[in-house]
Amino acid sequence: MRLLDACARKPVDATPVWLMRQAGRYLPEYRAIREKMSFVEMCRRPDVAAEVTLQPLRRFELDAAIVFADILLPLEPMGIGFHFSKDDGPVIERPIRRARDLEGVHSIDAASDLQYVMDTIKLVRHELDATIPLIGFSGAPFTLASYIVEGGHSRNYAHVKKMMYEDPVTFGRLMSVISEVVVDYLKAQIAAGAQVVQLFDSWVGWLGPFDYELLVLPHVRYVIDHVKGLGAPVIYFGNGASAMLDLVGKAGADVYGVDWRIELDRAWDQLGDVAVQGNLDPITLLGPPKAIEERVADVVRRAGGRPGHIFNLGHGLIPQVPPDNVKYLVDAVHRLSAAPI
Amino acid sequence: MRLLDACARKPVDATPVWLMRQAGRYLPEYRAIREKMSFVEMCRRPDVAAEVTLQPLRRFELDAAIVFADILLPLEPMGIGFHFSKDDGPVIERPIRRARDLEGVHSIDAASDLQYVMDTIKLVRHELDATIPLIGFSGAPFTLASYIVEGGHSRNYAHVKKMMYEDPVTFGRLMSVISEVVVDYLKAQIAAGAQVVQLFDSWVGWLGPFDYELLVLPHVRYVIDHVKGLGAPVIYFGNGASAMLDLVGKAGADVYGVDWRIELDRAWDQLGDVAVQGNLDPITLLGPPKAIEERVADVVRRAGGRPGHIFNLGHGLIPQVPPDNVKYLVDAVHRLSAAPI
Numbered sequence: 001m002r003l004l005d006a007c008a009r010k011p012v013d014a015t016p017v018w019l020m021r022q023a024g025r026y027l028p029e030y031r032a033i034r035e036k037m038s039f040v041e042m043c044r045r046p047d048v049a050a051e052v053t054l055q056p057l058r059r060f061e062l063d064a065a066i067v068f069a070d071i072l073l074p075l076e077p078m079g080i081g082f083h084f085s086k087d088d089g090p091v092i093e094r095p096i097r098r099a100r101d102l103e104g105v106h107s108i109d110a111a112s113d114l115q116y117v118m119d120t121i122k123l124v125r126h127e128l129d130a131t132i133p134l135i136g137f138s139g140a141p142f143t144l145a146s147y148i149v150e151g152g153h154s155r156n157y158a159h160v161k162k163m164m165y166e167d168p169v170t171f172g173r174l175m176s177v178i179s180e181v182v183v184d185y186l187k188a189q190i191a192a193g194a195q196v197v198q199l200f201d202s203w204v205g206w207l208g209p210f211d212y213e214l215l216v217l218p219h220v221r222y223v224i225d226h227v228k229g230l231g232a233p234v235i236y237f238g239n240g241a242s243a244m245l246d247l248v249g250k251a252g253a254d255v256y257g258v259d260w261r262i263e264l265d266r267a268w269d270q271l272g273d274v275a276v277q278g279n280l281d282p283i284t285l286l287g288p289p290k291a292i293e294e295r296v297a298d299v300v301r302r303a304g305g306r307p308g309h310i311f312n313l314g315h316g317l318i319p320q321v322p323p324d325n326v327k328y329l330v331d332a333v334h335r336l337s338a339a340p341i
Numbered sequence: 342m343r344l345l346d347a348c349a350r351k352p353v354d355a356t357p358v359w360l361m362r363q364a365g366r367y368l369p370e371y372r373a374i375r376e377k378m379s380f381v382e383m384c385r386r387p388d389v390a391a392e393v394t395l396q397p398l399r400r401f402e403l404d405a406a407i408v409f410a411d412i413l414l415p416l417e418p419m420g421i422g423f424h425f426s427k428d429d430g431p432v433i434e435r436p437i438r439r440a441r442d443l444e445g446v447h448s449i450d451a452a453s454d455l456q457y458v459m460d461t462i463k464l465v466r467h468e469l470d471a472t473i474p475l476i477g478f479s480g481a482p483f484t485l486a487s488y489i490v491e492g493g494h495s496r497n498y499a500h501v502k503k504m505m506y507e508d509p510v511t512f513g514r515l516m517s518v519i520s521e522v523v524v525d526y527l528k529a530q531i532a533a534g535a536q537v538v539q540l541f542d543s544w545v546g547w548l549g550p551f552d553y554e555l556l557v558l559p560h561v562r563y564v565i566d567h568v569k570g571l572g573a574p575v576i577y578f579g580n581g582a583s584a585m586l587d588l589v590g591k592a593g594a595d596v597y598g599v600d601w602r603i604e605l606d607r608a609w610d611q612l613g614d615v616a617v618q619g620n621l622d623p624i625t626l627l628g629p630p631k632a633i634e635e636r637v638a639d640v641v642r643r644a645g646g647r648p649g650h651i652f653n654l655g656h657g658l659i660p661q662v663p664p665d666n667v668k669y670l671v672d673a674v675h676r677l678s679a680a681p682i
Contacts, residue, residue, distance in 0.1 A: 156659060158624055165628025208601040208622040208655070210639050243583035243603035260549040262584035281549040283499055287506025298551050314549070318497060 003064045003133050007196060007233035007255050009275050009308035015300065015337035016063035017330055018135070020237075020282075021316030022056040023068045027323060029055050039084055043069050044116050050123035057132065059323060060330045064133050064196070065124060067189070069117050071139030071200055072147060074181050077113035079104045080148055095151035097159060099170045107180045110188035117185075118192035125193035136194025138185050140201035140236070141178045141219040148174065157206045164215050175219045183226040190232045197227060198235040198257070205240015205259070213247050224252040235277055239315055245270040260314025264302040275308035280329075282313040285321040289328050296332045303337075311337070344405045344474050348537060348574035348596050348616050350649035356641065356678035357404035358671055359476070361578075361623075362657030363397040364409045368664060370396050380425055384410050387460035394465045398473065400664060401671045405474050405537070406465060408530070410458050412480030412541055413488060415522050418454035420445045421489055436492035438500060440511045448521045451529035458526075459533035466534035477535025479526050481542035481577070482519045482560040489515065498547045505556050516560045524567040531573045538568060539576040539598070546581015546600070554588050565593040576618055580656055586611040601655025605643040616649035621670075623654040626662040630669050637673045644678075652678070 002016035024030055030052055033042065042048050049068040057065055072090055075082050081093040096102060111118060124134055139147075147153075149160040163171045186197045199220070207216060224234050237257025238248045249256060249271045258267045258278035268276045284295045296311075303309035311333045317326070343357035366372055371393055374383065383389050390409040398406055413431055416423050422434040437443060452459060465475055480488075483501075488494075490501040504512045527538045540561070548557060565575050578598025579589045590597060590612045599608045599619035609617045625636045637652075644650040652674045658667070 156624060158627060158659065158661060161622070161624040162627045165625065165632035205602060208620075208636075209604050210636055211622070240581075240602070243586075243608075245584075246604075246607070261546065261581070263550050266587070267584075279549075281502070281552070283497060283502040284506065286499060286503045291506035295549075295551055318499065320499060 001063075001131055001133050003310060004195065004233070006308055006310045007235075007275050011307050013338060014334040015303065015309050015311045017311035017333040018062050018064040018066065019056075019313050019317055019326070022062060022066065022326075023052045024317055025319035026317055026321040026326070027055055027059070039088065040070070043073060046116050046119035046123050049116070049120040050127065053120065053124045054127060056326075057128065060327050061334065062132070062330060064135050065128055066135040066137060066198070067117065067121050067124060067194065069120070069137070071137070071144065071202075073114060073117065074108060074110070074138070074185050075144070075148065077108040078177070078181055079106055090147060090152050092148055092151045095159070096148050096174060097163065099167065102170065102173060102177075105174075105177055107177060108184060110181075110185040111191070114185065114188070118188055121189060121192040121194055133195040134193060135196045135198055136186065136189030136232070137198040137200060138182045140199045140204065141175045141182060141223065142204050142207070142216045143200060143202045144178050144182070145171070145174055146203045148178075154203075157203065161207075161211070164211060168215060171215065175216070179219045179222050182223050186223070186227045187230065190227070190230050195232055196235065197232050198237060199223065199253070201236065201238040201241070203240070204238045205242070209244040209247055212241070212244060217247060217250060220251045228252065228254070233275075237277070242267060249274070255308075255310065257312065258314065264299050265304060268303075268306065275310065276303075277310040277312045279312070279314040282315050282317055285317065285325045285329060287325075289325075292325060292329055293332055296329060297336055300333065300336045342404075342472055342474050344651060345536065345574070347649055347651045348576075350616050352648050354679060355675040356644065356650050356652045358652035358674040359403050359405040359407065360397075360654050360658055360667065363403060363407065363667075364393045365658055366660035367658055367662040367667070368396055368400070380429065381411070384414060385457050387457050387464050390457070390461040391464035391468065394461065395468060397667075398469065401668050402675065403473075403671060405476050406469055407476040407478060407539070408458065408462050408465060408535065410461070410478070412478070412485065412543075414455060414458065415449060415451070415479070415526050416485070416489065418449040419518070419522055420447055431488060431493050433489055433492045436500070437489050437515060438504065440508065440514075443511065443514060443518075446515075446518055448518060449525060451522075451526040452532070455526065455529070459529055462530060462533040462535055474536040475534060476537045476539055477527065477530030477533075477573070478539040478541060479523045481540045481545065482516045482523060482564065483545050483548070483557045484541060484543045485519050485523070486512070486515055487544045489519075495544075498544065502548075502552070505552060509556060512556065516557070520560045520563050523564050527564070527568045528571065531568075531571050536573055537576065538573050539578060540564065540594070542577065542579040542582070544581070545579045546583070550585040550588055553582070553585060558588060558591060561592045569593065569595070574616075578618070583608060590615070596649075596651065598653065599655065605640050606645065609644075609647065616651065617644075618651040618653045620653070620655040623656050623658055626658065626666045626670060628666075630666075633666060633670055634673055637670060638677055641674065641677045
C-alpha cells in the first residue's frame with residue numbers, strides 16, 4: 001500500500017495522495033445526503049458516515065480514505081456541549097475561561113462514548129478495497145482547547161492566549177484533560193481498524209514559537225508518545241506553523257503535514273529524517289488544469305523523489321471546488337511522480 | 342533618532358519601539374473622538390487625524406509616530422468605491438473580478454487626490470517633537486488587490502487566487518495599476534514630511550511561495566525600487582509570510598517587518614544584512630506584566646544586540662488591550678535592550 005509504504009519511507013511506484021476534507025460539500029452526492037440531515041447527525045450515523053467516507057474513493061484514484069467525523073465530537077462526552085449554528089460554525093455552549101469552568105469536564109471512554117465513530121471505521125474497513133488504508137484522526141490538544149475556550153471559531157485567539165498568560169496552570173490542566181481524551185480516542189480508532197492516524201493542529205499556527213514550545217508542544221509529544229507503536233503511523237499536521245517547523249518537528253510523529261505557506265523542500269530539510277505530507281494550496285483547485293498542473297509539478301519536483309512523500313493539500317478542500325479538478329489533481333500527482341525524473 | 346539609526350543599522354542606546362495600530366480604539370481618548378464621527382471621516386479631517394496620530398505619543402515613550410490613515414483610502418480616487426459596514430468591515434462596492442471590471446480604474450495624483458493625508462503629515466510634523474520620526478505607509482499591491490477582488494475581508498482569498506490562476510494577465514494589470522498608485526502615494530507622503538515609509542502586505546501570507554514569487558514579488562520590488570533612495574527608509578511587512586522569508590527578503594527593502602510566527606533570530610538569519618522589525622505576538626498585551634516581560638525579553642535576546650532591530654508587534658494592536666500594558670511593554674523594551682547583555 002503506497003500510503004503505508006510512504007509513511008515508513010519505503011520506495012513507492014507513485015506518490016500516494018489523499019486530500020484533507022476529501023469527503024465533503026464539493027461532491028453533489030454528499031450534498032444530497034446533507035440536505036436530509038444535519039452535519040452532526042451524519043457523523044453519528046455509521047451507515048451514513050461510512051457512505052460519505054467512501055464517496056470520494058468511488059470517483060478518484062485516492063490512496064487513502066479518512067473516516068468522516070468532526071474534531072469536536074469528543075467534547076460532548078467530556079461534558080462540554082456544542083452545536084453548529086445555521087452557518088455551520090461551531091458554538092461551544094459554555095466556554096471554559098477560568099479554573100472553576102473546568103469542574104465537570106472529564107476524560108472519556110472513547111470505545112463506548114464515541115462508539116458510532118468506531119462503528120463507522122469498522123463499516124468502512126469492511127466495504128473498502130483491502131489495498132486502500134483508512135485514516136483515523138483527532139483534533140490536537142491546542143486546537144480543541146482553542147474551540148473550548150474561545151467558544152467557536154476565532155479571529156485572534158485572544159481568550160485562549162489570555163488564559164495561557166494569566167493562568168497557565170488552568171490552561172495546562174485543560175490541555176492535560178484533552179490530551180488524555182485524544183490518546184484514548186486515537187487508540188480506540190486504531191483498535192477499530194484505522195491504519196494511520198492524523199492529529200490535526202488546525203489553529204496552532206496562530207501561536208508564536210515561544211508559547212508553542214512552552215505550553216503546547218509538551219502535550220502534543222505526550223499524545224504522540226502514547227499512540228505511537230500501536231501499529232498505525234502518526235501524522236501531525238500543524239496548520240500555519242511552517243515558520244516554526246524546527247519546534248513542530250520535535251513532536252515525535254512519523255509523518256509531518258505541512259501547510260502551503262512554505263516550499264516543500266525547505267520544510268523537509270528542517271524536519272529531517274521523517275515522512276512529509278503536503279502541500280498544495282487548496283485554492284489551486286479553483287484554477288484551470290494548467291494552473292493545477294504547474295503547481296502540482298512544483299510540489300513533486302521539490303519532493304525530489306525522496307522516499308516518504310505523501311501528497312496532500314496544505315489545508316482542507318473548500319466546497320466551491322469542481323470535482324473534475326480533484327480528479328485532474330489526483331491523476332496528475334500519480335502521473336508526474338511515476339515518471340522517470 | 343533611534344528609529345532612523347536602527348533603519349541604517351547604526352548602534353543605538355536602546356532598541357527603538359513603535360507599535361502597529363498604536364493610534365486606535367484601545368485608547369479612551371481615541372474612542373471619545375470616534376463616537377462623534379466615522380472612521381473614514383477621522384482619516385479625512387487632518388486636524389482629527391493629526392490629533393489621533395499624536396495621542397499614543399503623549400502616553401508612551403514611543404520612538405516613532407505613524408500617520409493615522411487607512412490602507413483603502415487610495416481606492417476612491419482610483420475609481421473604486423468603498424465604505425465600512427456597521428461592524429467596521431470594509432465593503433468594496435463593485436469588486437473587480439474580470440478584465441472589463443478594470444475599465445474606469447486609473448492611477449491617481451496622490452498629492453491632490455489624497456491631500457488630506459499630506460495635510461495630516463504636515464500637521465503632525467509641525468506638532469511632533471523633532472526627535473521623533475514620522476512614518477508614512479501604504480498597503481502593498483497584493484493586499485490592496487485582495488480587498489479589491491474579494492470585496493472586503495476574506496477567509497481564504499478564493500476570488501483573488503482564482504483570478505491569478507484563470508486570468509493572470511488581468512491580475513497583472515490590476516497589480517500594475519495599484520503599484521503605480523502606491524509609488525505615487527508613498528512619494529507624496531515622503532514629500533509631505535514622512536521620514537520612513539512602511540508597505541503593509543497584510544494578507545500576502547495566505548499565498549504560497551510559488552504564487553508569491555511568480556505573481557506578486559515583482560510588483561513589490563517595482564514599488565520599492567521606485568520609492569527607495571528618496572531619503573526615507575522603506576519597511577516591508579509581509580504578515581503571515583514568515584515561512585517564505587527567503588523570497589520576501591528579495592523585495593529590496595531597507596527593513597523587513599516580521600510577524601510573530603517565527604523566532605526573530607531565525608528570521609533575521611534568513612533575511613541577511615538588513616534591519617528587522619518585530620515581532621511580539623500582539624495578544625501578549627492582554628497578559629499580565631510578567632507574561633509581557635518574559636516574551637519581550639525573548640525577542641530582545643534573539644535580536645542579540647545586532648544593530649538594526651526595531652521592536653514592534655507581529656501584527657496590529659487589538660482594541661481590548663489595556664493602555665497600562667502598552668506602557669509596560671514600551672518601557673520594558675527600552676530597559677531590557679539598554680541593559681548590558
